[in-house]
Amino acid sequence: MKKYFYNICSLIGVLMVSLIPMGCQKNYFDTQPDNIVxxxxxxxxxxxxxxWLAGxxxxxxxxxxxxxxxxxxxxxxxxxxxSNWNNPAINSGALNPSTTPSxxxxxxxxxxxxxxxxxxxDDNEEIKALVNGAQLIQQYKGEARFLRAFYYWMLMKEVGPVVILPLNSGTPEDDYQIPRSSWDECVSFVLSEIAAAKEDLPLNNYAVGSTTEIDETQTGRINKIIATAVESQILLFSASPLYNGNSEMADFRNLDGKQLISQTYDANKWKLAADKAKEAITLAEANGKGIYRVNDADPFxxxxxxxxxxxxxxxxxxGIWLRxxxxISGYEIRVAPRATQGTAYNGLAVVQQLVDDFRMAxxxxxxxxxxxxxxxxxxTATPYYVAGTNVMYTNREPRFYVDVTFNGSVNPAVPKSGENNARVEFFYTGNSGKSGAPRDWPKTGYVARKNLHPTYSVSPSVNVTRPTMVIRLGELYLNYAEALNESDPGxxxxxxxxxxIRTRGGISALPEGLxxxxxxxxxxxxxxxxLCFEGHRYFDVRRWKIPNKQGSNQGGAFYGxxxxxxxxxxxxxxxxxxxxxxxxxxxxxxxxxxxxQDEMDRNKQLVQFPGY
Incomplete structure (x- = not known):
């Protein structure tokens, strides 16, 4: 672990030439060089x-x-x-401690x-000397403390119960032979750190001297709304079957026999998750957030x-938390069909099961x-598909046409010249089909479409800049509905x-009585x-313990x-x-x-998840 410590220390020097500008810089997550070491x-x-904070x-x-x-x-x-471009070790069965993408x-x-x-x-006298210096230092502490807890949370999502380091930065002489904490201990630690951070965080990213005007140059900086939304995520996971009374994990123990996943189901965890989700929603909506809707005479x-x-x-x-x-431009070139002006890559292939899961209109x-x-x-031609399209793609719910590009789709981006390029052709000899490029085609005959702007063009380059929604209110609505259905059915x-969420997506409301x-x-x-393609599915099927169930199987044969x-x-x-x-x-x-494996070699108290 001393080697690990020195590796971390050496990073500090590297970081000083790649830190992120702050203050009034708009690109808050970008980096710029610096010579101070x-x-x-x-x-x-x-x-x-x-x-440093921005970094x-x-x-x-x-x-x-x-x-x-x-x-x-x-x-x-x-x-x-x-898999035309990238096939992770988990897909091939080769995932191990040496190939982990964690x-x-x-x-x-x-x-x-x-x-x-x-x-x-607190050593920074220059900040202290500012009129609002004490307030700034308090806020900066809240941001740093939250981010420290948040990165533990990200690590927990990947590897489960984690090794929690001492809160002080430590020295090479410190003992870093530390076992994993249990899942429940990790959750308690992270939530306590976020709660403490919230004491120092502003409610929202207000302009200096205002309690109502939002400073857009501070977009993405941590505030109480963001922190509460993250608490909602943590409690939802913790209540879920993977972590809550999971006897399948009885063999996941530390070297001293300590159980790392609770074997006792706690129904109250669902209530805690529901309460926190509702708190996050209420806080967000009280500060101007809402479910986004566009008005049009045609409901569809x-x-x-x-x-x-x-x-x-x-x-x-x-948007609750924005990056x-x-x-996004790299994503758009990968999902736009080759019929797009300038020729895109056309390769994030949508699995047939997801296509089938979209409802009819x-x-x-x-x-x-x-x-x-x-x-x-x-x-019949529509704004979504052309005449000649297979009927399996007609009369589907609106989100299907938002999220999936299929054979016969109206081109979702700016098409090349030529009549046929106004539509997308995935058949073998089509304008975006397999015969036209060595690897730039979807193996399933479908390409992801969500978040592809209709003005997108490869050449001339047209990219509409917009932030990523790391968390959005629609997710919080679904967090709340799920946790409340488990804690207080009816x-x-x-x-x-x-x-x-259903009605915003053009689907009629479910009736009472279910x-x-x-x-x-x-x-x-x-x-x-x-939430498809927004980073949730990988974790949802695991926390629900359904990755080997029909309709959600994460391995085996996939169709198109x-x-x-x-x-x-x-x-x-x-x-x-x-x-x-x-x-x-x-x-x-x-x-x-x-x-x-390098971490396993350094920390002899660290147990690997069974099977690796």
């Missing part, structure tokens, strides 16, 4: 101290970043496949740097625009509806908040659809259309269900990522 000098200088934000997740998020998490679920190194680095900040910020169009435009127009309304620096599933057919083709708020099991199924489906067939839009040869790709069968060890 002395910690004493940094904490004597206001600008450098603030840059702590660098590991806040960007769900649209391919390398750091999509390829690690979304690409390993029953949402997407990107960011535990990065999280522990930020945790230590946050501790150093908390120890040294209104729902479509509400869900589509949410990501570039609705974030001010619905201003992101890789009347709210029925495809198995319940008489309108769903796979051997017929429409003669409470009318379950339907109220669930139906708010039992707890029926509502649980509907809530889980709603999370599946409403036959991309090796078809020479025309309405060719039945393409519209045939085939196995698009196969992943390693689900194994219990995939509930958590392993700690890296």
């Amino acid at each position: 002395s910690v004493d000098e940094i904490f004597a200088n206001r600008g450098q101290t603030e840059r 702590l934000y660098a590991m806040v997740p960007d769900i649209w970043n391919a390398d750091n998020f999509i390829y690690v998490f979304t690409n390993t679920t029953d949402e997407l496949d990107v 960011k535990f190194h990065n999280y522990y680095e930020k945790i230590r740097l946050a501790s150093i900040f908390l120890e040294r910020i 169009r209104a729902a479509f625009l509400s869900c589509r435009n949410l990501f570039w127009d609705g974030w001010k309304t619905e 201003t620096a992101n890789d 009347d709210g029925k599933s495809i198995s319940e509806s008489n309108n769903y057919q796979e051997d017929q083709y429409t003669n 409470n009318p708020d379950v339907l109220k908040y669930l139906n708010a 039992n707890q099991d029926e509502l649980r199924k509907e809530i889980r489906l709603e999370r599946r659809l409403e 259309m036959d991309i090796d067939a078809g020479t025309s839009l309405s060719d039945p040869a393409f519209h045939t269900r085939v196995i698009a790709f196969t992943r390693a069968p689900w194994q219990r060890r995939y509930y958590f990522l392993p700690y890296g």
